[in-house]
Amino acid sequence: MQNIEHIHHIAIICSDYERSKKFYTELLGLKIIREVYRKERNSYKLDLSLNGDYVIELFSFPAPPPRISRPEATGLRHLAFAVSDMEECIKSLEEKGLNAEPIRIDEFTGKRFTFIADPDDLPIEFYEL
Missing domain, CATH: 3.10.180.10 (2,3-Dihydroxybiphenyl 1,2-Dioxygenase, domain 1)
Structure with a gap:
């Protein structure tokens, strides 16, 4: 087994980047570490921290397919x-x-x-x- 120490981050793909950015930063209070626009993918990547620890990568992509969340679907x-x-x-x-x-x-x-x-x-x- 590897020497796993802790979870490094969680990656989330959102359907509306500005709406999700506001939710995670303004409503939940996560802090922005860096925000990058990746032109070749027409995608934003927002790195967020909680109490100084890197926790979430928030991604946007053009027209991501919806993912079933409820009822209890397989996956995260x-x-x-x-x-x-x-x-x-x-x-x-x-x-x-x-x-x-x-x-x-x-x-x-x-x-x-x-x-x-x-x-x-x-x-x-x-x-x-």
Whole structure:
């Protein structure tokens, strides 16, 4: 086995680059590391960080095909962010116009979590530590 240390990043292809850029930066608060326009692909690549750690590559491509997200389709199920206070998280989301699902309880850990959806309906989870 390789010496895997941690997840380096998650890559997301969006259907509307400006809308997704605003969602991940203005609404979720991720910071832009770099933004590159790749002329040969007619594509943007936006590198985003969370607390100084590189976490997401956001890509745009002309007319990407839709991906089934729900009901539980094969493939990446969701992206999860750890939070320290679920009520504060939900309040912050609501202040930004984002509606979280009702809080659920992880049956194995007893921890609380909730979901929202990004502009392309990718489930985004907030999991209380």
